[in-house]
Amino acid sequence: MKPPAPAAVGALLALALLALTHLPPAPEHSLLPLPASAPPAPPREAAAPLSAGQAHRRGLPVPRTRLQQEQAPGRGRRRRGLERDVPHIPPWLSADDLQKMWLLSSGQVVSKSRVPAHGQIMRVRLRAEGDVLPASPEGDCQDGRCGLIKRPGDLYEVLAFHLDRVLGLNRSLPAVARRFSSRLLPYSYTDGALRPIIWWAPDLQHLQDANNDQNSCALGWLQYQEMLQPHRAMPVARDTPCSSIPRREWSRLALFDFLLQVHDRLDRYCCGFQPDPSEPCVEEMLHEKCRNPAELVLVHILVRRSAPSRLVFIDNAGRPQHPEEKLNFRLLQGIGSFPAAAVARLRSGRLQSLLLQSLRLDRELWESQGGAEGLRPLLQTIDRRAQILLRHIQEHNLTVFEDSLR
Template sequence: MASNAFWNLNRVQTVVLTSTIFIVLIILQFSLNDNAMQNVSPVPFVRSGALCVQTFPETPRRKVGKPFIIVGRDGAFRVEPLSTVNLSEVPPFMYEQDTALLREVKEMNNSNLRFDVYIPPWFDRSDVLRMESMSNGNVSHVFSVPQHKRVKEVIFEDKCGLKIDSIDDCVDKCGVQKSPEDIHEVYAFHVDRVLGFNRSLPAVARRFGGKTNDRAFAKFGDRFSDGVIRPMVWFDPSIRHSGTLQPDQNSMSLWWTDYQRELSYKCFSKDNVEDSLRNKNCTAKIRHIEWGRLAVYDFLLQNHDRIDRSCCGYDRDEGELCFSSGLYERECKDIKRQHLVHIFTRTSDESRLVFIDNVFNPNRSVEHLNYRLLQGIQEIPKTPIAVLKSGKFREMMLQSLYLDKVFWEDQGGRPHVEKLIDIIEKRAQKLITYVDETGIEVVEDY
């Protein structure tokens, strides 16, 4: 009997011990999961036998405090007050992930950007780290682009130990250095993020050489030692190049008549996907709302060199290259000769556009804008219009552009940056009036 009692006691102790261990393991698992949400580690991947690091993982954000922009489920829109009296002040909110990112940014000790002060909600983690890399990263390789003389392809801090013969061998941390005349692409990038388009590649202003400590890069040529400020734009290797018509500047061949047909059939609109797949007139596979997003963006920039390459929508010459090059005279007389350029998608998603070569034309007068950029558009996303109507666009742009110290100072500081914002605001009023008068639908994004 004593032996049986001892055996039964041991069984009870074993069950209790097993249960306790199981509970401890569950608690530990929840703790690990919570920590993982707070501090997401880079995701390693293998390329050509070498282990590299995917540097910029996307992380979900959890808010602490209030963001600048609040869009309710019912579509109601409001913008929280935002002080611009002192642009170095920290706004009264932060995201949990941003506090950790701020510590990471401060350790980079990059005086060219001001992300060590705060991170606006329109920039995600990947934006911040890519901008930091381009504005301050060491250059390991530079490549010329034969068909684009004013462009240099740059690889920053290659650590994979692979043989690199071209930009196509880039794993991450790559950019394109453009001409000083393209500096307003930095401004266009901030317009993209503030208005919620989120289709442009990150861009920053950077000076190599001159009064800086970057003279070590002189071996890559004069433009890396002359001290001239140029834009750096992120290089995305997933951009799709295709089509029989200028494949280096397009993901597909798209003539003006094809584009207008896509719009008229509302190809791949929210409720028209299945029919679009069967419709022979729908060939681009791009969501209908993407064209509205692009048209609004280009109208505000007055960037004709995408939808209206030949400037057929302008009623007079105000110095655009399309007039002096003869494109206007040659192509506007024959609609069959008009084609779109810089229409890009990614290989991973052919339904969403990527905006590159985003030219901001500050000299086009508000009385002579190109409304052909909006021709055929039936719907546009709600967010950009809501921001423009909110009266907070100027404040948001000031907060955003102030972060790029090199661009800010190169433009002459706040008084001159305000003039650039004036231009967009005046065009925005024309855009809103046009949308109201023509009945273009302002819809939820999809």
Template structure:
């Protein structure tokens, strides 16, 4: 039985061997060569597959290693702040500091954040839960009543020139009891090294901390006739002597205050950081902050209140330069107040220094702010929902010289320098629809700002700067969302540099 099975298995091989021997020599050689080639191909493919598999494993190990270091780099500061929030109650750090965010996605060495200090933990004070629950219920009832009253007051736009006050003390108490962040006194301004970025002054950091974490005493809605009303929160009533030089107490604000904008106006915060990074220093400090009783707890931009921007009669709005487009172009040609030379009588010059227009144009072009120099949207293709289209201002573009400029603001004690307010920028305009009308008549640009754009330091500095405002950073979906905004500004900066080279525009040091 076993022999028959063996012969049955070997029969095909024997028959194949006999047929192979009967074939001519040329055919046998060809068959042998084909078999050898097939065997060689099989061996080579097996070796290549094993090497590729080994390389893939090596790459995975490297990626796992470097990604861990990258997370340490970006999230190291975040984990420190999270430890502050969950680890216990500490005092707000008083040192100015900065986190260095690199642009590399992989690092061979772990990042080192200079001057990082681990906070000391302190024991939490135990409270009676029953007392807390009963008091919290009582406060919630008053909170709902007051918040409903606030929303009714803030929603409509009235034409009466008046100021309405709302008592905020009860709201502040309930917010502290429910908000762990406020309870632990952790600032949303994240600064971890010994000093703040060099483009921020000590006063900037101090104001940012107040706007982000200051205790709110009162909320006010201030109506100004046809001008949109302001929503102001009042904080500390005692202004330091160093800040009282040009400050004046008014019925609107008796101390430090902030103007609360809508969540859709969050470009105010980005504009503030861009202004400081470029060295212009013409915007008011702005941060992002959440109010539990406003806009469903969404992050709102809060801008510092500066009473020196307003005249004695608050209803008359801010100190504004009144110019038409034709007068503005004429003042650019005359270089008004250049080298501190007083313009001739009847020249049509305003009180603004010549260099201020160059700084304003640079800032407005990068953010595509048209509400100041191009309120009628004459320099680009607006959308149907834009204000200039809805109000019919596009018809004024036929006589551009008589189109008026708007929102050209200065401080009452300093009419030579502008203050950039209401910085509503647009990030959704493509490079083929930029407002080049903003650049007309400009022959110089500030040297430091252009050097930041040319040296490609804008992204790195903006990342470091915007990282300080934790609420804004998180509202933009973290670094990924911030990077998309910076991409838009970098593309516009590239267009601006090309324009400067093509038109021979000078780059000067502007210290005035």
């Protein structure tokens, strides 16, 4: 066969090049199958269960739906750890709550500092996506961009925050569960364990006394009981410590602490139940002081300078395993009424389902505890305590008060 002329070959090459230039471009992110030898992804380390002895169980995936724009600050940003796509945002979480939760769950750690007398707590400064770093990242956190990283065993604080919001108390500081990987943190904070991080309120009011700096005012048990007396128009004289805190604030605190069995505020001496020998109140010989009520003081009684009449609930990692037969009713002593909205929610029979709806937003906590199935025993414990509290209210003819100011 006669070979083609050089001119014909040139024409064919030109046509081939022209055809290649008109082919559609290859996609930027082609989905290629992994080689058969690719190792599987390492399993995620499970967090310690919120309730001791509970087996870790993986829950079903959470349904995902786009948040409404007005409820999702920072729309379009990916927030690992805090679920941005849920059926709907629970109405008890405010826009301010969501902003702080997203800062805590995904903010970059830019500095750290120890908290005096709290060796296992780290205060960190966070940089949210899109923020401009301040001139000095070692600032005093007055701009509200800091959080406290606490121990893995304090994960109960995250549940406590959601309980506070579900009940409409709105006295706890925002909290989320998170794993940390920042090189600024010690290894014990970056070993894959899930830890709670609590928003740092920049204007908490502390006493100048180094031995009593976890209070905004010094208050003894007998003085506290006097403040609760209903015959007073004001709890105590204006020049008395804590005089700006109305009786209704103590009612909110007592209800919250009873459900969680937090003893450290109102009964750090464990006078309201028989403690085990391993309890800190026994090891530190505090329980012996119960024989002299004049020696008993309240701890973690804090307010913010911007709202001196509203208590701030901190250190809310109560006792999920505290036995029902040892419930501390001393936490309710002197309380004559409770907030109507919170009591109505306890009576509704929906407390567990509402808490599950709220906790789904914290995806790290949700997955680590095995979803609804894994959290159910813990929520049942809180629900049983709620029924006991309702029975206490009925048996003692206690009243409720409407709460227009939150």
